[in-house]
Amino acid sequence: MKKIIIVLISILLIIILLIGLYFYGLTGYNSEDIVNFNIRSGASKKEVINNLYKSKLLKSRISGTIYLYLNEDIMIQPGTYELKRSMGLEEILNSFKSGGKYRLTLVEGKRLVDYVDQICEMFNFNKDEVIAKLNDQDYLKELIKKYDFLDNSILNNNIYYPLEGYLYPATYNFSKHDTIEDIIEKILDKTEDMLDNYITQFEKSDYSYHEILTIASIIENETKLEEDKKIASEVIYKRLDLQMSLGMDVTTYYGVRKKIGESLTTEDLNDKNPYNTRITSFIGLPIGPICNPSLLSIDAALNPSNDDYVYFFADIDGKLHFAKTYEEHQINREKYRW
Numbered sequence: 001m002k003k004i005i006i007v008l009i010s011i012l013l014i015i016i017l018l019i020g021l022y023f024y025g026l027t028g029y030n031s032e033d034i035v036n037f038n039i040r041s042g043a044s045k046k047e048v049i050n051n052l053y054k055s056k057l058l059k060s061r062i063s064g065t066i067y068l069y070l071n072e073d074i075m076i077q078p079g080t081y082e083l084k085r086s087m088g089l090e091e092i093l094n095s096f097k098s099g100g101k102y103r104l105t106l107v108e109g110k111r112l113v114d115y116v117d118q119i120c121e122m123f124n125f126n127k128d129e130v131i132a133k134l135n136d137q138d139y140l141k142e143l144i145k146k147y148d149f150l151d152n153s154i155l156n157n158n159i160y161y162p163l164e165g166y167l168y169p170a171t172y173n174f175s176k177h178d179t180i181e182d183i184i185e186k187i188l189d190k191t192e193d194m195l196d197n198y199i200t201q202f203e204k205s206d207y208s209y210h211e212i213l214t215i216a217s218i219i220e221n222e223t224k225l226e227e228d229k230k231i232a233s234e235v236i237y238k239r240l241d242l243q244m245s246l247g248m249d250v251t252t253y254y255g256v257r258k259k260i261g262e263s264l265t266t267e268d269l270n271d272k273n274p275y276n277t278r279i280t281s282f283i284g285l286p287i288g289p290i291c292n293p294s295l296l297s298i299d300a301a302l303n304p305s306n307d308d309y310v311y312f313f314a315d316i317d318g319k320l321h322f323a324k325t326y327e328e329h330q331i332n333r334e335k336y337r338w
Contacts, residue, residue, distance in 0.1 A: 021063070026059075034084055035055055036103065039096065042124075058089055104119065109293070123180075133181070140155060147192055149202075165288060166191055168292070168295075216293035216300070218246070222250055222314075225319060231305045231312070235309050238309065246284075249278065251278070252264055254290035256273070275287060310324060
């Protein structure tokens, strides 16, 4: 009998211990640190629990899993949430019911379609519908009325994506209720703020906003190093002044809708589209920007160096080597070819 009592007491103690560990695993940490926690669209509850544990917002993955099993009706909305480490799991999950902020980082040098992919994945929008909206002439005319840096240049039917080059790369916070119009206009508001820093230079320039942003987009894709940007900018202006073809591979990639780094065929290089400056008969700028440039590239487009360079060649590390004559350029090509 004693043995049975001892076994029962032992089992009871183990149960009490397990229950205690379960509830302890649901409590928060002794810290007021704030963590930005992201829940992607389509994430499972199990994934959320695993990520909470990895982010040290949950003490026990097992406790979290059991809690979900006991509370199957819990709703979890995607988004970015500011969570304190001191919050317990119940409080955390309650905050997930209403939906958090959508934190979106747009990287410089990427194309509008790349940004659209990010937006659609985060908000579960239909990509074709978003692209259609961003190409809608009536909507674009509304934006032209609202933003001084937009003009009728973007209404040209030969432009692939009218707002290419105008979506400033930065980190944005959106709400789950934002429409595609809300999102685009919040981004354009940021673009306006950044361009306003250079308003005097834009007004003094012989080139329009559209042309400057086109030049900046070429600089963005052609340069890896900040030190090369203003000299590359000079090469572009020099070639425009000399009525030379720009001969920039990055415009070919965009023109034939290939990603930079993919193989370019002879057919690609000779493709007569409104972006491909590799064709020797193509004089002047592409019809529009080929990516969304950083502020450094916009600054370089407005402030080119003055060294009389006409050519450049990139080595394997992306460093540009500049030349004033074709002969010097050929030497650089042989020296830094990879």
